[in-house]
Amino acid sequence: MLILSASMGTGHDGVAAELAARLAAENADSEIIDVLRLFPLRLGSALRRGYRGMILRAPWLYEVIYQVFFVGKRAPGTSPLTVLAASRLRRLVDARRPDEVVSTFHLAAQITGRLRERGELPCPSTVLVTDFAVHRLWLHRGNDRYLCPNPDIVGQIAAQARRPVLRCAPVVRPEFARAVADPGRVAGSVGVDPGDRLVLVSGGSWGVGEIIATARTLARSGRYTPLVLCGDNAGLRRRLREAGLGPALGWRDDVPELMAAAYALVDNGSGLTCEEAFAAGLPVIIHRPIPGHGRDGARSMARAGVSMHTGSASALLKALDHLEDARARKRLADRAGALFYSMPVQAGLISAPRWASSGSG
Template identity: 60%
Template sequence: MTRRVVILSAGMGAGHDGVAVELAGRLAARGAEVEVIDVLQVLPFRLGPLLRGWYQWAIRRAPWLYEVIYQVFFAGKQGPSSSPLAGLGAARLLRLPGMRGCDEVVSTFHLAAQMAGLLRERGLLRARSTVLLTDFAVHRMWLHPGNDRYLCPDPAAAGPVTAATGRPAYPCAPVVRPRFRHVATGGAEPDGVWGRIGAREGDRLVLVSSGSWGVGRVERTARLLARSGRYTPVVLCGGNAALRRRLAAGGAGIALGWRDDLPALMAAAYALVDNAAGLTCQEAFAAGLPVVSYLPIAGHGRASALTAARAGVSAHARRGADLLRALDDLGDRRERALALFGSPSAESLIMPLPAPAVSPPAPAPGWGATWTEGSSRR
């Protein structure tokens, strides 16, 4: 019987959806019927688009405000244990046709994990509920004891997650497209990258990530790298055309919009300077590209960057001089980051392949050709 899996994601940037789509493809390749649902679309009164717009505004214009909210409601020990939005959306989520009769629900966004956990706790969702963490820093809003299990790309998170929820948590490899893993094994060639982006052959390219929305103080990062004379900054501006125009006008390195050739760029690059420890950071881990975090965005971005640095898979630079020193001496973090992919894959934990059928042993001489399993010699 075909296994039906619903993946709950959210269009908050591209990271959660990127993980959801990649996981959906992997599960479909194992024979599952998979549907991806954006939980922001099920919130009433157009609260989903409002929430996304407010978050984008806060990250761009009032990061201090988002940091306060994150510390109080997400990371603080005294804040609420669940979001009121989960209660508003859970019942509407359950009424969607795709949720009926599904075998498993996988959440890749914290509000989705709250909704699924609430439904399981109330006995309204019969399918198993798995939470696939996509942040290195696991804040309280990811954790609901109604969920059945947690999958953790950071192995160190599994113990604290189980302690907080009473539910099993398992390490799993970060979910990224296979093309990035091919970079680490030499399967992706950087030929032609320099010419395509307007760099000179031999330039030491340092990618600077700003996420799909093009947020953070990446212009400051680009100027610092360009002034050093040792590195050529290549700023990934995502969908922020205004940022790209400002960088191009300022002449501090190379400004790129949304790219489909990121694996090739990573194959050509010396390092990645990241500001959120999100999907681009994990893609760099897969590619074997060293990562240094600098000027991370507020809230979960800063928390995840610090957590990744404590795990030894990236470096965190607090000042400009620290950034240049970290780039000058990348150390062994590349190997530690690649070790994350030694954990079982998420799809193998969600939907293990059936064990191969074992043929009965060949009849022993004298037993006769009609021997069957369970028969006995008389």
């Protein structure tokens, strides 16, 4: 199988890597391709830099683009960018001859849908929706079928794409469900008091959003200690340390243990980190989400009852205080954990019938 991802942060790549590992365990060969590398003249790198720059420095601009091109009523059904990468993907498929192509990023789904619709992609094309809320650029009718972890949008996908849709569990590394940690030991390892109530704060691999304000809200409460995951944003780490706002961590390979020891996760997206927390049984609060798909995903998760969504400092602290109730914590964890009762994604790819009716799951 040829897995198409995109290095827009690490969420899509993380899903692609775990999918490849699961396929390997089933004796299925796979190869991961960064779809951004299919664009000529380094345009893919420019798209990544432009998106990152907007999210970090001008989120309002990304919101405008999202409203016009992703969800607007007059938005084009197919991204014009697909033409630029379609020929390279076609040549790649001709050389590799995969049994199936799987897209984990909406732009990849646009490219495969275009090729499949025009009869230029000889193998089936499956789209694995990695966002909790779906926009129209995920939904090209040329693709053969869709896999989706959010049961609440299965019907929407089936109605708009007019293709079979199968529910699947979120694609998360198994370490998150298995991790066990001593909160006191973890607190000591990051330099805080063992009795502190640790709250993980994440802004994704790029450290985007109002992270400093969130950390300050937690620290000033006197009840919670922020433990900030800054990803590769060295500037954010420096500013947090200068402000004395709790441990500011870069890349870590012990995030499953951190989640096992934490009181809650406060995120500003709705992607893979939230799903990892769901697997770990860690309550999730999405606070002041990034615009566009981040905001829509936060609302979708809140409607599904798998996380909470807050927009002010007082609401964030109120939500965290609410989690002191063991029944409230269990209710949230149970709803999030139920997502993993669905079919594993590898089963959907290897054994599920391609003639399944739309909306089945």
